[in-house]
Amino acid sequence: MTAASLTYFRGRGRAETTRWMLAATGVDFVNVPIDTADELAALRASGKLPFDQMPLLEIDGLNLSQSSAMIRYLARRGDLYGDTDTDAMWCDMVAGVTADFAETALQAPFKPSAEIAIADLRARFAKFGTLFEARIKAQGSGFCAAARMTFADVVLAEALSSYVEWCPDILHATPRLTALSETVTGAARIAAYLASDLRYPKPGDDYVIATGRVLQRALPAHMPDADRFVV
Ligand SMILES: N[C@@H](CCC(=O)N[C@@H](CS)C(=O)NCC(=O)O)C(=O)O
Numbered sequence: 001m002t003a004a005s006l007t008y009f010r011g012r013g014r015a016e017t018t019r020w021m022l023a024a025t026g027v028d029f030v031n032v033p034i035d036t037a038d039e040l041a042a043l044r045a046s047g048k049l050p051f052d053q054m055p056l057l058e059i060d061g062l063n064l065s066q067s068s069a070m071i072r073y074l075a076r077r078g079d080l081y082g083d084t085d086t087d088a089m090w091c092d093m094v095a096g097v098t099a100d101f102a103e104t105a106l107q108a109p110f111k112p113s114a115e116i117a118i119a120d121l122r123a124r125f126a127k128f129g130t131l132f133e134a135r136i137k138a139q140g141s142g143f144c145a146a147a148r149m150t151f152a153d154v155v156l157a158e159a160l161s162s163y164v165e166w167c168p169d170i171l172h173a174t175p176r177l178t179a180l181s182e183t184v185t186g187a188a189r190i191a192a193y194l195a196s197d198l199r200y201p202k203p204g205d206d207y208v209i210a211t212g213r214v215l216q217r218a219l220p221a222h223m224p225d226a227d228r229f230v231v
Contacts, residue, residue, distance in 0.1 A: 004029040004059040007043065009214060011200045011207040012162075013106065015055035018070040020158045021151060023193030024184075025078025027059065031198055037216050037229075068099065075151035082146035090145035094135065094152035098159050101128045105162035109203040112222035114166075121166050129174050132156065136176040143180065149187070157184035165202050 004022060008015035010033035022029045034040050034054065044052055048063045057064040060077075064070050072095075075081040081088050104124040108117035136144050145152040160181045163170050171178045184190060193199060205223070212219040212229045219226040 003027050004057060005032050006030070007032040007034060007056040007058070008054045009034060009207070009210055011203050011210065013203070013207075013211070014067050017067055017155045017158050018055060018057055018074070019193065019198065020154050020190060021071045021074040021080075023189050024151070024154045024187065025074050025080060026189055027074070027078075029198070034214055035210065037214055040214050068095075071095065071151050071155060080149065080151040080154065082150050087146035087150065090139070091150045091152040094144045095155050097128065098152065098156045102155070102159035102162070105159055105166070108162070108166055109205070109208050110220050112220065118166055121163055122170065125163060125167070125170050129170075129177065133174045133176050136180055142176070142183065149184065153180060153184050154190070157181045161185065
């Protein structure tokens with residue numbers, strides 16, 4: 001029996017940290033893709049979206065909104081929030097800055113060119129990469145928030161995976177980040193997720209166009225007929 005379902009565009013986006021956390025905590029799930037404005041309207045009419053936004057995570061009889069709430073719910077449920085209040089505080093701090101850091105990767109496919117996206121990612125990594133490295137060193141466990149893996153490591157590794165997809169050499173001077181990333185992506189459940197059909201590919205123009213079609217909003221200005229879905 002499926003334990004959870006995750007409703008979102010047919011792609012990674014703001015649902016991807018939740019997918020990694022579902023995998024990390026051993027929850028079977030299905031992706032429920034929303035491909036059209038009518039499907040989104042029906043979802044909104046269902047009353048399952050308290051703030052009208054996707055992603056939607058259905059689990060344990062609950063309808064969860066906000067990816068930050070999803071990852072924390074799963075962290076508590078799956079014992080990935082550390083062991084002490086101090087661990088939890090570090091989890092929240094690192095997960096918070098990781099969300100800021102990840103935003104550049106989320107925006108990358110919407111940029112006018114790969115060169116611009118890569119320049120943005122490199123600039124963002126130049127700001128945060130050594131700070132993450134220092135945090136892992138200070139923690140002393142090889143992880144970023146506690147003596148064992150937490151959800152902060154999972155979401156950090158998820159963000160790094162996107163940076164590496166765009167900039168394969170970007171971790172070359174940050175050995176602790178590299179090791180953390182390898183530990184998380186090598187964990188059996190996450191490795192199985194990444195190799196599965198549940199894992200969507202690196203987002204490209206098709207994904208950007210799909211988000212515009214579903215949300216009926218303008219595409220990035222560099223795209224032809226950018227207002228094609230605006231009603
Ligand atoms: N902070 C939220 C952002 C959710 C969000 O912006 N979702 C977009 C799609 S990626 C959406 O549903 N937009 C439609 C709307 O806001 O009405 C999260 O991480 O879950």
